[in-house]
Amino acid sequence: MKVIIAGGGIAGLATAIGLRRAGHQVKVFERSAFLREVGAAIHVCPNASRVLLDWGLKAEEARLVSVRRSVVAAANTLKPIVETDCSSISRRFGAPWYLAHRVDLHSALRCLATTKDGLGLPVEIFLRSEVVQYDADEGSITLADSSVHYADLVIAADGVHTTAVDHVIGHSVPPVSTGSAAFRFLISTKELLKDPETAPMVTDNDGVFKVLVADDSRRLVWYPCANSTLQNFVGIHPDQQVGDYEDWNLSVDVNDVLSQYRDNHPSILAILKKANNVKRWPLLYRDPIPTWHRGRLVLVGDAAHPMLPHQGQGGAQAIEDAGALGVIFSGSLSDPSSLHLTIDDINKRLVLFENVRYNRASAMQIFSNAGQDESWKIRERAQQYMSAGAEVPTSPPEFIEHNFGYDVQEKAREQLREFLETRS
Ligand SMILES: Cc1cc2nc3c(=O)[nH]c(=O)nc-3n(C[C@H](O)[C@H](O)[C@H](O)COP(=O)(O)OP(=O)(O)OC[C@H]3O[C@@H](n4cnc5c(N)ncnc54)[C@H](O)[C@@H]3O)c2cc1C
Known part of the structure; x- marks a missing residue:
């Protein structure tokens, strides 16, 4: 055929x-x-x-990272709300949970x-x-x-x-706009390890998938990728300005990110300050x-x-x-x-x-x-x-x-x- x-x-x-x-x-x-x-x-x-x-x-050639723990935590205190051990995912489901x-x-x-x-x-x-x-x-x-x-x-x-x-x-x-958008950016792990303020946040996060919940509408999803050489962030937040066209290349200033997540824990803010090349992804629904x-x-x-x-x-x-x-x-x-x-x-x-x-x-x-x-x-x-x-x-x-x-x-x-x- x-x-x-x-x-x-x-x-x-x-x-x-x-x-x-x-x-x-x-x-x-x-x-x-x-x-x-x-x-x-x-x-x-x-x-x-x-x-x-x-x-x-x-998997090795594609530099995939296997998830070993998933944590939903409060963004202001970093106190876990739900924590799930994922080390047995591969055995339980017959295939790994990768981050790519x-x-x-x-x-x-x-x-x-x-x-x-x-x-x-x-x-x-x-x-x-x-x-x-x-x-x-x-x-x-x-x-x-x-x-x-x-x-x-x-x-x-x-x-x-x-x-x-x-x-x-x-x-x-x-598709229609949901009135929400997501910031997306990557920060090099090496850069975070160099700074004593951010280093403790990445020393034990290989394979850790985190969702930091600020309130009903603002969440920061954070996980490593590319053999853990990069940390990936997705910041979901309300945004009435977004249109109904998905443009993956819309760049925004890091101050927009800091302003949305201002009530996050100081260690998270220290990480976010290092973001550059931040893209904004309008969240569309159909x-x-x-x-x-x-x-x-x-x-x-x-x-x-x-x-x-x-x-x-x-x-x-x-x-x-x-x-x-x-x-x-x-x-x-x-x-x-x-x-x-x-x-x-x-x-x-x-x-x-x-x-x-x-x-x-x-x-x-x-x-x-x-x-x-x-x-x-x-x-x-x-x-x-x-x-x-x-x-x-x-x-x-x-x-x-x-x-x-x-x-x-x-x-x-x-x-x-x-x-x-x-x-x-
Ligand atoms: C840049 C980007 C980042 C994403 N990040 C995430 C994420 O982190 N997590 C998540 O869950 N989902 C993410 N998504 C969404 C997820 O990747 C998609 O749900 C999934 O990849 C399915 O994509 P798709 O191939 O159906 O569509 P798309 O990824 O949108 O791919 C469509 C392809 O079709 C091409 N195309 C469009 N119109 C035409 C045309 N008229 N003629 C020929 N070619 C055309 C485009 O150039 C593109 O290559 C992302 C999508 C993109 C584009």
């Missing part, structure tokens, strides 16, 4: 890996030149790392997609190739240079501002849409289910999409006829994909509207997406259980097995 993927972010590259391994010919069209260095880190939770490790991800520099993760995915050594054919990536039009019936995309490209399956992985939603559900659903596919077109990642950063699951959910598609569209590499799917077969498999993914990702979208210690805010809305008999988690340990314990490839295999059995 010929596959076109619009967008080469985490969702697009991961999906490309899944489908190449399933035996398909994959082309990725990416708007940017991939030259943009983005200073941010991201969680790769066990529900995602189990997929990536299965595909051959090399976004550029490292992206490079590792790109390598897995394009390497000549992996399963299937290397993915072709076309840079500076902006998709300006989709055709769900024909299975085509039009690029900004007016060229039209056809495939059996077109995958929109072009992020929260995708126009593919219009072609799937018949109208656009633009409700779950009724379906993710029509004809030959399917949405994945933020295009399908954008979410706020409170659960740290945006990237992981994109990787789950990719893991599910890789299984559901798998054929036998030794039997080329199994890889030629009719439009009817493609549609049936896209239904399977949604069976595996829709409720799980929609619940995660709703969960992500609040911190893991504030589940009362989302309980009622999220319940409709929980499977029969399952309850919405109520505390950080329960969220960890729900989010991390899921094996998307196993669920997809079950769906595919049932589908193939009823067909034969």
Whole structure:
């Protein structure tokens, strides 16, 4: 099967890996030149790392840090509110909870997609190739240079501002501002160790994931990445100025950060003073849409289910999409006829994909509207997406259980097995 993927972010590259391994010919069209260095880190939770490790991800090469403890603490006193020992996460869930520099993760995915050594054919990536039009019936995309490209399956992985939603559900659903934003910045660990005022804060924080809670609306998430050479900060705060376009490169002054977090503990303020190159990320929200596919077109990642950063699951959910598609569209590499799917077969498999993914990702979208210690805010809305008999988690340990314990490839295999059995 010929596959076109619009967008080469985490969702697009991961999906490309899944489908190449399933035996398909994959082309990725990416708007940017991939030259943009983005200073941010991201969680790769066990529900995602189990997929990536299965595909051959090399954790050391990607400079991933394993989480060993998670702490929710009061920002002014640093007194822990909830503390969770994560040293057994890997054993409990069968895969580690990693913290990654976004550029490292992206490079590792790109390598897995394009390497000549992996399963299937290397993915072709076309840079500076902006998709300006989709055709769900024909299975085509039009690029900004007016060229039209056809495939059996077109995958929109072009992020929260995708126009593919219009072609799937018949109208656009633009994401809206939540009135909140997140500061994002990295500080070198070496620099913090050099200063006697900040050194004690980083001497024992390898693998420690912290959420410092100031009040209902201001939180500082702090964790190491890139072999702990960098400390990553995400400062969620109210901001009525933010618009409804996600611009990752909006820079702000460090004094804006200090002013938002002025009531934090003095040692935290000493750390924040060292921040430079601070970016502000507007927090946008879009409700779950009724379906993710029509004809030959399917949405994945933020295009399908954008979410706020409170659960740290945006990237992981994109990787789950990719893991599910890789299984559901798998054929036998030794039997080329199994890889030629009719439009009817493609549609049936896209239904399977949604069976595996829709409720799980929609619940995660709703969960992500609040911190893991504030589940009362989302309980009622999220319940409709929980499977029969399952309850919405109520505390950080329960969220960890729900989010991390899921094996998307196993669920997809079950769906595919049932589908193939009823067909034969
Ligand atoms: C810079 C950045 C930092 C982030 N940090 C975090 C984090 O710390 N924690 C977290 O949970 N989530 C974070 N996220 C969100 C998280 O990464 C996403 O939920 C997840 O990566 C899924 O992304 P995606 O590939 O669906 O979308 P995106 O990451 O937005 O990628 C979309 C890709 O499509 C390309 N594209 C867009 N339009 C077109 C077009 N018309 N034609 C061709 N290509 C197009 C873009 O250039 C981009 O490469 C971040 C996202 C970004 C962009």
